[in-house]
Amino acid sequence: MKNHRKKKISFLANFVLDEICQNGLVDLHAIANYEELPVHYDHYESNTFDGMLVYYNSKFHIHINLDKGNTSNSRRGRFTLAHELGHYLIDEHRIALKYGFMSAHQSKNSLLNKDLIEQEADYFASCLLLPEKQFRLACAKKQFSIDLMINLSDQFHVSLMAAILRFIEIGSREFMIVASKRGIVQWFSKSTDFAKLKFRFNVGYSLPNDSISCKYACIVNRDFTTNIEEVDTDTWFYNSYYPLFVYEQCYYSQINGYLITLVWFS
Secondary structure, three states: OOHHHHHHHHHHHHHHHHHHOOOOOOOHHHHHHHOOOOEEEEOOOOOOOOEEEEEEOOEEEEEEEHHHOOOOOOHHHHHHHHHHHHHHHOHHHHHHHHOOOOOOOOEOOOOOOOOHHHHHHHHHHHHHHOOHHHHHHHHOOOOOOHHHHHHHHHHHOOOHHHHHHHHHHHOOOOOEEEEEEOOEEEEEEEOOOOOOOEEOOOOOOEOOOOOHHHHHOOOOOOOEEOOOEEEEHHHHEEOOOOOOEEEEEEEEOOOOOOEEEEEEOO
């Protein structure tokens, strides 16, 4: 997503917050009610969509799938609703749907979504649920770790991944996140100020052999968080100039099956 689109979407989310939800946990249903936008929670089977914005009989409707855990107060449900509100409030999305330039499509919560329309709605949801000013205050003077990410996800009632991705965008520390399943890298991201180093891993291939992540890659029968440990920088990167070690910490949840690894310099 281009920076000018991020700025526009962030501005839109902040405008909505200033107008409707100025304090406390963001009330998504208050936003929907303000827009006179009906939200329908129903059972649409677990192998279909999380949410969908549709236009029929000259009116927009949001449909939320309970069969995928999207209740009105669940973290997944809140992100799904915020995402669909994004489709409605982003002018280009709403107008395209209304006039048939874009058909109603099924949104699915996924790390691997490459569709630009979906990425924009995800970014709107992130800006709306984790407002920049409050998020920065919540991060201030806190030690960086998985525990901080968990505390942020609890405070803003979002998933751990949503909190981590927001921290990448506006947080106070440079770091990298790697998501893997059974030792195979599925996805990664890093903050814009992270050191420009060549990686010793690739998506679709194994985690680095000497990483903490590799040691825990096959433990899938319980949730866990590892200690923060120092590992050689050469474990993760081809290194010539940077410090000799990095910090690494892992988190696994049976809910989504991803081993989440954070890597950062001192």
